[in-house]
Amino acid sequence: PVGAPIDSDWWRQAVVYQIYPRSFADSDADGMGDLQGIISRVGYLTSLGIDAVWLSPFYPSALADGGYDVDDYRNVDPRLGTLDDFDELVRALHDARIKLIVDIVPNHTSNRHEWFLEALAAPKGSPARDRYIFRDGTGLDGSGPPSDWDSVFGGSAWAQTEDGQWYLHLFAAEQPDLNWGNAEVRADFLKTLRFWSDRGVDGFRVDVAHALVKDLTEPLPSKTTLPRQSESNGLHPLWDREEVHEIYVEWRKVLNEYDPPRTAVAEAFVPATRRARYASAEGLGQAFNFDLLQADWDFDRFREVIKENLALAELNGSSSTWVLSNHDVVRHATRYGLPKDPAGAWQDGKAWLLSNGTEPTVDVEQGLRRARAAVLLMLALPGSAYLYQGEELGLQEVGELPAANLQDPAYFRSKGAEKGRDGCRVPLPWTIGGLSFGFGSGGSHLLQPRWFGSYSVEAQEGDASSTLSLYRKALAVRRGLRTGEGLEWVDGTAWALNFKRPGGWQSVTNFGAAPVELPDGAVVLASGPLEGAKLPTDTTAWLI
Numbered sequence: 001p002v003g004a005p006i007d008s009d010w011w012r013q014a015v016v017y018q019i020y021p022r023s024f025a026d027s028d029a030d031g032m033g034d035l036q037g038i039i040s041r042v043g044y045l046t047s048l049g050i051d052a053v054w055l056s057p058f059y060p061s062a063l064a065d066g067g068y069d070v071d072d073y074r075n076v077d078p079r080l081g082t083l084d085d086f087d088e089l090v091r092a093l094h095d096a097r098i099k100l101i102v103d104i105v106p107n108h109t110s111n112r113h114e115w116f117l118e119a120l121a122a123p124k125g126s127p128a129r130d131r132y133i134f135r136d137g138t139g140l141d142g143s144g145p146p147s148d149w150d151s152v153f154g155g156s157a158w159a160q161t162e163d164g165q166w167y168l169h170l171f172a173a174e175q176p177d178l179n180w181g182n183a184e185v186r187a188d189f190l191k192t193l194r195f196w197s198d199r200g201v202d203g204f205r206v207d208v209a210h211a212l213v214k215d216l217t218e219p220l221p222s223k224t225t226l227p228r229q230s231e232s233n234g235l236h237p238l239w240d241r242e243e244v245h246e247i248y249v250e251w252r253k254v255l256n257e258y259d260p261p262r263t264a265v266a267e268a269f270v271p272a273t274r275r276a277r278y279a280s281a282e283g284l285g286q287a288f289n290f291d292l293l294q295a296d297w298d299f300d301r302f303r304e305v306i307k308e309n310l311a312l313a314e315l316n317g318s319s320s321t322w323v324l325s326n327h328d329v330v331r332h333a334t335r336y337g338l339p340k341d342p343a344g345a346w347q348d349g350k351a352w353l354l355s356n357g358t359e360p361t362v363d364v365e366q367g368l369r370r371a372r373a374a375v376l377l378m379l380a381l382p383g384s385a386y387l388y389q390g391e392e393l394g395l396q397e398v399g400e401l402p403a404a405n406l407q408d409p410a411y412f413r414s415k416g417a418e419k420g421r422d423g424c425r426v427p428l429p430w431t432i433g434g435l436s437f438g439f440g441s442g443g444s445h446l447l448q449p450r451w452f453g454s455y456s457v458e459a460q461e462g463d464a465s466s467t468l469s470l471y472r473k474a475l476a477v478r479r480g481l482r483t484g485e486g487l488e489w490v491d492g493t494a495w496a497l498n499f500k501r502p503g504g505w506q507s508v509t510n511f512g513a514a515p516v517e518l519p520d521g522a523v524v525l526a527s528g529p530l531e532g533a534k535l536p537t538d539t540t541a542w543l544i
């Protein structure tokens with residue numbers, strides 16, 4: 001209601017739906033989703049019952065990395081719309097009582113950003129080059145890279161410019177890393193935070209938040225001596241350095257100038273124990289926990305991850321975050337249907353080829369059953385849940401994209417040894433048939449397979465047993481029962497995760513092969529059919 005107090009803690013228990021804007025809905029028939037497309041689907045978002053949308057980058061970009069190569073942080077890609085469209089989107093979402101979080105990419109710009117063009121044109125050692133990380137090469141003629149570091153996408157993390165100097169890029173060569181020791185860089189991002197906050201944005205998702213500060217003291221250490229980015233300890237020259245928090249303390253002050261304060265969630269691939277700093281109230285306030293996403297469908301691991309993260313959230317005063325899928329990983333409905341791969345080659349999300357290079361056979365039925373069980377489990381947990389567009393349809397990864405259609409740099413740098421991340425980024429199917437399955441009338445920038453129509457919104461809308469219906473019901477029940485942070489474990493059932501929430505809400509998930517006895521109570525929702533008073537394998541039930 002108008003005049004209701006604004007809840008500045010809305011994010012703590014929010015369900016946030018990630019939109020990958022180029023693949024959501026296309027309003028102008030160019031094969032690429034856009035802001036007006038999203039506006040036209042606000043009714044759908046309302047019917048889902050989410051609290052907020054997280055919008056992946058919609059800024060001008062050459063799309064060397066799906067938009068995470070930003071040309072201009074304070075504008076809209078003309079193929080996606082205009083700033084007026086953006087304002088209209090904010091209004092449409094807010095009218096529907098949905099918050100909006102936008103993605104901010106501070107570690108690197110694109111190589112078409114005016115700063116980088118200036119840096120290339122400027123001489124060595126100039127202020128323009130100081131906004132990035134330029135170094136002379138090694139070897140007598142400087143023809144070798146400054147160090148042997150690899151980029152996340154494979155290949156050297158250094159690229160050479162025409163005058164012989166090298167610049168650092170932890171991701172694609174089209175994504176030069178910024179120098180966060182540079183005052184102009186720092187000031188400009190504060191300006192960007194204000195720019196979008198002034199336009200009504202409710203929060204920010206901070207891309208590779210743990211990467212911004214580097215220690216480039218010579219001699220640069222060899223990669224063979226470096227810990228993995230996910231095993232950081234504050235001493236790695238590239239990831240998760242202590243000094244990075246000074247930046248976020250500065251950001252927090254700006255975000256707190258707004259009423260309600262703007263939220264921020266860090267994407268930081270750091271050990272659980274190092275996440276607290278990113279999630280602290282003096283810093284960004286919340287951090288993604290990818291442990292569940294990386295856990296596969298494994299009873300022990302799920303239990304461990306949930307316990308650890310709830311304990312951590314309590315310690316650091318933030319709230320837990322839960323994620324099963326995003327635009328960087330193989331869709332979980334597919335992952336859960338893959339055979340166990342001892343080397344876990346697909347698990348880093350960059351590929352879904354098995355470690356022996358072969359294409360796995362996906363057990364689609366098993367994958368979907370587990371995905372449905374997993375989301376009920378996740379939504380029963382205290383904290384906020386991040387959903388990725390299409391998972392509410394039980395959408396599978398598209399494994400059959402032709403090579404000529406692939407866009408992801410991870411695929412190209414690996415020379416095809418990985419499938420890349422395009423298979424989870426294929427435009428959504430809205431209708432059973434018709435052009436682009438209702439995505440738009442101008443084709444689709446990533447090709448939709450024939451089977452997409454059977455997963456469409458239209459196919460599932462009227463079906464009470466569909467995955468879409470399950471998500472809608474689950475979000476409605478969760479909303480009705482929203483009860484703060486408490487959770488009480490009910491132990492004693494082998495292979496089942498069983499816990500109670502305040503308000504008499506109980507969730508039981510059976511990870512075992514044999515059916516388990518359901519506790520007393522009325523089942524309000526189940527991820528699959530029950531066997532009388534028993535909960536079948538790979539099924540979650542909610543009871544009251």
Ligand code: TEU
Pocket residue numbers: 065066068069105152171207208267269327328329348349350
């Ligand atoms: O991802 C950060 C990141 O480290 C990923 O590359 C991750 O390691 C990989 O996808 C395997 O899961 C963010 C964005 O989410 C990603 O889309 C961008 O490519 C990347 O930053 C660079 O901006």
